[in-house]
Amino acid sequence: MKKVLTADAMAPAGPYSQAIIAGPTIYVSGQIPYDKDGNPVEGNIGDKTAACCNSIIAILKAAGSDISKVVKCNVFLDDMANFAEMNATYEKFFSHKPARSCVAVKQLPKGVPVEIECIALAG
Structure with a gap:
């Protein structure tokens, strides 16, 4: 396993990596x-x-x-009333339509309304 850390994205807010490469797969944290x-x-x-x-x-x-190598996304919303607007933006980035789950949760870190994690192919 190899940890991924870039200054071009927010540093992890806790004891986790921005992503982990495990074999041919990249697991990107929320x-x-x-x-x-x-x-x-x-x-x-x-x-x-x-x-x-x-x-x-x-x-x-x-x-x-x-991003074209993303195979699965998990989207977390604090309110499903935001689904349509989130989805309109999301599809601009993921035009290849990877598998996806989208769930509403009671609360997200730092009080944000959306969090997205994904799994992608390496290389």
Whole structure:
């Protein structure tokens, strides 16, 4: 296993890695709408979803892969009322339509409304 860490995405907020490469697979930890300097991204749910996706792009690049190699995403929302707007932004990043789950949760870290994690192919 190899840990992935890039300064182009928010540093982990706890005892975990931004991603782990295990064999031919990259497991990207949940990304929240914070910039690489650790500041919350302002705006609507679309802006916040884009911030999560941009962090995923940066982490996958650091791992030697890219967003087109994502095979599975898990999206967490604090309110399903945000689903349509999140989805409209999400599909701009994941046009290849990887497998996905989307669930509503009571609360997310740092009070954010969205978090996205994914699994991608290495290389």
